[in-house]
Amino acid sequence: xxxAVAHAPPEHAPHYTSTGLDHRKIAxxxxxxxxxxxxxxxxxxxxxxxGRSVSCPRPxxxxxxxxxxxxxxxxxIPVTSQSTFVLLMSSLAMVLALAAVENKDKPRPANPTLGYxxxxxxxxxxxxxxxxxxTFLGYQAYEFTSFVHEGLTIHTNLFGSxxxxxxxxxxxxxxxxxxxLLTLLAIDFKRGLTPKDALLVDICALYWHFVDxxxxxxxxxxxxxx
Amino acid sequence: MSDHAAASADHVHEHPTWKQYKWVALxxxxxxxxxxxxxxxxxxxxxxxxxxxxxxxxxxxFLIVVAFYMHLKYDHKLFRALFTGPLVIAMSTIVxxxxxxxxxxxxx
Numbered sequence: 083x084x085x086a087v088a089h090a091p092p093e094h095a096p097h098y099t100s101t102g103l104d105h106r107k108i109a110x111x112x113x114x115x116x117x118x119x120x121x122x123x124x125x126x127x128x129x130x131x132x133g134r135s136v137s138c139p140r141p142x143x144x145x146x147x148x149x150x151x152x153x154x155x156x157x158x159i160p161v162t163s164q165s166t167f168v169l170l171m172s173s174l175a176m177v178l179a180l181a182a183v184e185n186k187d188k189p190r191p192a193n194p195t196l197g198y199x200x201x202x203x204x205x206x207x208x209x210x211x212x213x214x215x216x217t218f219l220g221y222q223a224y225e226f227t228s229f230v231h232e233g234l235t236i237h238t239n240l241f242g243s244x245x246x247x248x249x250x251x252x253x254x255x256x257x258x259x260x261x262x263l264l265t266l267l268a269i270d271f272k273r274g275l276t277p278k279d280a281l282l283v284d285i286c287a288l289y290w291h292f293v294d295x296x297x298x299x300x301x302x303x304x305x306x307x308x
Numbered sequence: 309m310s311d312h313a314a315a316s317a318d319h320v321h322e323h324p325t326w327k328q329y330k331w332v333a334l335x336x337x338x339x340x341x342x343x344x345x346x347x348x349x350x351x352x353x354x355x356x357x358x359x360x361x362x363x364x365x366x367x368x369x370f371l372i373v374v375a376f377y378m379h380l381k382y383d384h385k386l387f388r389a390l391f392t393g394p395l396v397i398a399m400s401t402i403v404x405x406x407x408x409x410x411x412x413x414x415x416x
Contacts, residue, residue: 107387111386111387111390114390116394118394119397174330176377287377299370302365
């Protein structure tokens with residue numbers, strides 16, 4: 083028992099494997115690899131069903147229903163372009179948060195400029211990332227609500243089923259990312275994140291950027307390509 | 309920790325500067341603006357180049373984020389393998405399914 087206690091790793095000790103790499107970082111990359119295949123299955127389902135819906139509404143075409151109702155193309159490109167921009171900028175905020183945590187042990191200038199103080203504030207960049215993630219979710223909630231009001235639900239047709247499943251799964255990932263970011267922000271407020279915690283932020287950042295690259299693919303394949 | 313481990317651990321902490329991050333963000337924004345602009349050019353949408361150009365721009369954005377924001381350009385090759393391996397399988401799956409099911413009739 084005494085031996086086990088003596089060999090117990092300290093709280094922030096790196097967990098190196100035989101590769102010389104921290105196993106938590108290997109795990110997040112393996113997880114991201116598996117997530118690639120999850121999203122590939124959802125994207126391919128959408129693409130396989132694309133153009134096969136017999137009922138309205140449809141993503142890019144004007145559609146006349148059996149009862150004579152005319153449906154306009156349902157995808158709102160200007161709104162989705164804005165949400166895409168917000169998510170891309172959240173990735174910038176995320177890398178700045180990581181850089182701020184990694185550089186905390188570097189000596190500060192005697193009279194730091196406003197720019198230096200902004201760039202070195204991990205709390206600010208973590209909060210900005212979470213805020214932009216929440217904004218993206220707000221855009222998605224607006225989009226989903228307007229689609230339902232226009233007559234498109236997950237039960238309506240093949241487009242509705244595959245679209246809501248794909249974008250809903252992505253939105254769930256963004257929600258998890260926002261909660262993760264808020265947890266890191268709470269830790270930063272409580273005890274302060276130090277360079278020893280950089281790996282924790284790095285792992286969260288990798289997840290967040292992955293959510294971003296998935297949206298890059300979704301935006302082009304689902305929204306822009308007709 | 310062995311010397312090899314120490315060397316590897318040092319290697320993985322090499323990251324771009326914030327100025328590089330700023331340029332990456334600018335390029336991502338410009339490419340996105342370009343994509344959306346192309347969507348609103350009817351002659352280009354009708355041309356055979358529309359889909360390949362959009363796919364190329366999207367792939368460029370994807371690679372930029374993965375290389376710079378996810379640090380894969382600077383990180384250990386094992387991480388690159390863990391990401392690109394499943395990514396190749398995933399993209400092959402999409403292409404294979406599209407070849408299998410393309411040109412079918414409306415079903416639902």
